[in-house]
Amino acid sequence: MLANKELLDIAIEATKEAGKAIMEIYNAPFDVEYKDDKSPLTEADKRSNAIINEYLLKTGIPIISEENKQIDFSVRKDWEFCWVVDPVDGTKEFVKRNGEFTVNIALVKKGLPQLGVIGVPAENTLYWGDVLAKSAVKIDLGKDDLTSLTDDQVGPQRTQNPLRVVGSRSHMNDETKNFIEKLQEEGNSTEIVSRGSSLKFCLMAEGKADVYPRFAPTMEWDTAAGQAICEAVGINVISLENNKPLQYNKQDLLNPWFIVRA
Structure with missing residues (x-):
């Protein structure tokens, strides 16, 4: 199998090329379809998925993607490695x-x-992160401006006032409200910070948020990349089912509720 650095380079190139194709569609009129679960699907999802598959299949490592036909767990359970992909997270x-x-x-x-x-x-x-190397970076592709993300940038291990909680400003469920109320009862003032898709994990990795409670459904492809980037800078993504890091390539690809914090 290819070394981590080579695999990371392939994933980065796949992400860049998929992004270019997505923006071509984004900047023009496009149609929206709806899947059986009522979630939207556009040509951007399909083109991005095709480009990413083309890159990743060359590695010989199997792929779990939101837009691929899902392979039965009787086959997947024997995989040591796999890619987990969302071609457009936040359609x-x-x-x-x-x-x-x-x-x-x-x-x-x-x-x-x-x-x-x-x-x-x-x-x-x-953004990219290597958990084993404990290294994560953010790069502005337009300027080739690369910023290393380190565990001394992230928040909740230090006194933070207010405590910055990742959540929706307009659609917050009762469980999240209760979580925030508990933080306040513990003497914390709180501020809600919000971004769409896996950018929530990026807020955490950049030290722009202190805790991300997720008490709503997500799938493995929504979280795997963000978890890797967070863990690379010392931030934990913990399942509320067993108090352990979120696991992937499970029989059920639905995630349990989780909390992201250092």
């Missing part, structure tokens, strides 16, 4: 044209993320 944001959508690619080994790449096509930026 609703894409349709709204608010720019808060991403391309997510993660490499998973024995259920745990090893590498993660998140592309933000509308901002021409990329």
Whole structure:
């Protein structure tokens, strides 16, 4: 198998090329279809997925993608490595044209993320993280301006006032409200910070938020890349089912509720 650095380079190139194709569609009129679960689907999802598959299939590592036909767990359970991909995370944001959508690619080994790449096509930026190397970066592709993200940038291990909580300003469920109220009862003032798609993980990795409670459904491809980037800078993504890091390539690709914090 290729070395981590080579696999990361392939994932980065796939993310860049997928981002270019996405923006070609984003900047022109496009149609929206709806899947059986009522979630939106555009030509951007399809083209991005095709480009990413073309890159990743060359590695010989199997792929779990939102837009691929899902392979039965009887086959998947024997995979040591797999890619976990969301060709357009935040298709609703894409349709709204608010720019808060991403391309997510993660490499998973024995259920745990090893590498993660998140592309933000509308901002021409990329994030990537290597969990084993404990290294993560953000790059402005337009300027080739690369910023290293380190664990001394992230927040909740230090006194933070107010405590910056990742959540929706307009659609917050009762569980999240209760979580915030508990923080306040513990003596914390709080501030809600919000971004679409996997950019929530990027807020955490950049030290622009302190805790991200997710008490709503997500799928593995929504979180794997973000988890890798966060873990690379010492931030934990913990399942509320078992108090352990989120696992991947499970029989059920639906995630449990989780909390992201250092």
